[in-house]
Amino acid sequence: MGARCDVAVIGAGPAGxxxxxxxxxxxxxxxxxxxxxxxxxxRFGESLPPDIRLILAQLGLAEAFAALGFDPxxxxxxxxxxxxxxYNDFLFNPHGLGWHIDRxxxxxxxxxxxxxxxxxxxxxxxxxxxxxxGDAARLRVRGERGDETITAGFVLDATGRAARVARxxxxxxxxxxxxxxxxxxxxxxxxxxxxxxxxxxxxDYGWWYAARLSPDEAIVVVSTDAxxxxxxxxxxxxxWYGHLAATRHVAAALGTAAPPSQLMVRQxxxxxxxxxxxxxxxAIGDAASVYDPIMAQGVTKxxxxxxxxxxxxxxxxxxxxxxxxxxxxxxLSLRDYFYGQEGRWPDAPFWTRRRRPQxxxxxxWEVSA
Ligand SMILES: Cc1cc2nc3c(=O)[nH]c(=O)nc-3n(C[C@H](O)[C@H](O)[C@H](O)COP(=O)(O)OP(=O)(O)OC[C@H]3O[C@@H](n4cnc5c(N)ncnc54)[C@H](O)[C@@H]3O)c2cc1C
Numbered sequence: 108m109g110a111r112c113d114v115a116v117i118g119a120g121p122a123g124x125x126x127x128x129x130x131x132x133x134x135x136x137x138x139x140x141x142x143x144x145x146x147x148x149x150r151f152g153e154s155l156p157p158d159i160r161l162i163l164a165q166l167g168l169a170e171a172f173a174a175l176g177f178d179p180x181x182x183x184x185x186x187x188x189x190x191x192x193x194y195n196d197f198l199f200n201p202h203g204l205g206w207h208i209d210r211x212x213x214x215x216x217x218x219x220x221x222x223x224x225x226x227x228x229x230x231x232x233x234x235x236x237x238x239x240x241g242d243a244a245r246l247r248v249r250g251e252r253g254d255e256t257i258t259a260g261f262v263l264d265a266t267g268r269a270a271r272v273a274r275x276x277x278x279x280x281x282x283x284x285x286x287x288x289x290x291x292x293x294x295x296x297x298x299x300x301x302x303x304x305x306x307x308x309x310x311d312y313g314w315w316y317a318a319r320l321s322p323d324e325a326i327v328v329v330s331t332d333a334x335x336x337x338x339x340x341x342x343x344x345x346x347w348y349g350h351l352a353a354t355r356h357v358a359a360a361l362g363t364a365a366p367p368s369q370l371m372v373r374q375x376x377x378x379x380x381x382x383x384x385x386x387x388x389x390a391i392g393d394a395a396s397v398y399d400p401i402m403a404q405g406v407t408k409x410x411x412x413x414x415x416x417x418x419x420x421x422x423x424x425x426x427x428x429x430x431x432x433x434x435x436x437x438x439l440s441l442r443d444y445f446y447g448q449e450g451r452w453p454d455a456p457f458w459t460r461r462r463r464p465q466x467x468x469x470x471x472w473e474v475s476a
Pocket of ligand 1: 117122153232267400
């Protein structure tokens with residue numbers, strides 16, 4: 108006979124870990140956290156805003172997080188709508204400074220906290236399918252123990268933008284743009300110009316972003332639309348580096364950084380599910396909705412939704428997730444306002460598309476760029 112649990116959380120990213128920690132702290136007896144990977148895959152999402160302190164505190168993790176000693180982020184410098192740099196500092200933020208984190212270390216920290224709280228974590232365990240019965244969800248998973256059926260009282264889909272559980276239950280993803288990111292880790296001069304601010308620079312085909320992760324390493328990302336990425340060959344290291352060298356502010360801040368040996372290309376389309384919850388399941392984090400990385404809110408949103416889902420499950424209001432559409436509409440307004448601030452390239456496709464937002468498209472669940 109397969110395993111049984113009160114709640115099965117599929118995906119051990121920030122959303123799944125926050126949910127598992129909160130469920131255990133709220134007294135749920137058995138929480139199974141299933142993760143397809145082995146924890147080693149590199150992930151995006153290194154800028155954390157100051158207000159993530161609130162959610163870390165609610166999960167009882169504020170002090171342990173502070174002890175990790177991540178690089179503080181004092182704010183952002185951006186060339187957006189004008190050629191010079193403007194500054195937006197966290198100096199007057201009531202929650203203090205933000206951080207530039209090592210994402211692999213941060214995710215490992217959350218997984219360890221989930222296990223310490225009492226959740227059972229299984230790596231290399233892939234969710235395949237689900238059948239809903241009257242009072243339980245029967246999950247088929249593949250892992251080190253072979254194929255297995257797990258019976259759960261409730262399932263949380265925290266599988267990121269792939270939304271494997273929601274997809275298996277017939278939900279569709281509704282996408283609002285074609286954004287894609289190509290990123291690299293770059294060695295930098297510890298005495299160079301890239302300080303503790305994130306650096307953002309709009310260009311005619313999208314925007315560049317750089318953030319220092321440690322005194323001698325930075326993450327550098329270009330965001331553009333999928334067709335523009337291909338046309339400019341920005342998925343190739345040589346072309347990517349050539350475009351980087353042509354930027355004004357990012358290139359200057361990175362100094363004589365060497366070309367990257369490896370690029371990571373990921374979809375970053377804004378999207379939401381057509382249906383994100385029911386009596387026995389709910390999608391949280393990127394599985395439910397994906398925000399543009401320009402907002403740097405993905406990790407915080409994922410953890411807030413994990414915590415909220417845990418509370419609703421314990422209060423027996425599992426399908427109370429009615430606010431997704433309204434929250435996503437608010438997010439789109441903010442995103443469009445932000446992109447609307449850039450008017451230097453009135454005829455460039457990347458910017459005209461954002462002034463006349465594209466109609467939402469239901470997708471066929473492609474996950475790679
Ligand atoms: C280029 C880029 C830059 C970004 N920058 C930032 C930033 O600066 N700040 C920020 O806050 N956010 C940023 N984000 C967004 C952020 O990375 C995500 O919002 C965040 O990781 C979402 O967390 P999650 O837990 O919902 O999903 P994920 O982190 O994607 O975790 C999902 C987990 O589910 C697992 N999984 C998938 N399928 C299965 C399966 N079938 N069975 C079992 N497990 C499965 C995966 O292995 C993974 O571990 C950025 C995103 C991109 C693309």
